[in-house]
Amino acid sequence: MTDRQLARKLIIVVLIKLVLLFVLWWAFFRGQQVVVNGEAMAQAVQTDKTSATGESRHGH
Template identity: 45%
Template sequence: MNRADQRLVKRLAWVLVIKLVLLYGLWWGFVRDQRVTVDAAGMAAQALVPGFETVKGENK
C-alpha cells in the first residue's frame, strides 16, 4: 500500500472507532436500564393470535 492508502485506512479506522463509541454512549444513556418482562400468558396471547383463515377448495 502506498502512503495515501495507509492514511485512508487510518482515517476510516478512526471513523469506525468514533461511531462505535457514540453508539455505545447512546445505548448506555438511553437503553441500558430498560427491561421487558415476559410471562408465559403474555407470550401465549401474542403467539396464538388468530390469523387469516383460508377456505378449503377456494383458489384465487
C-alpha cells in the same frame, strides 16, 4: 493521500462511531428490561390463530 493515511482515517471514523453508539446505548437503553408473561403470550398467539382462521375476534 496514501492508502495508509486513508486506512488510518477510516479506522478513526469507525472507532468514533462505535464510541458514539455505545454512549447512546448507555444513556438510553442500558437499564431497560422486557418482562415476558407466558400466559399473555399464549393468549396473544391463540388470538392470532383464531383471526387467521377467519373467525371474528369480536363475535360479529
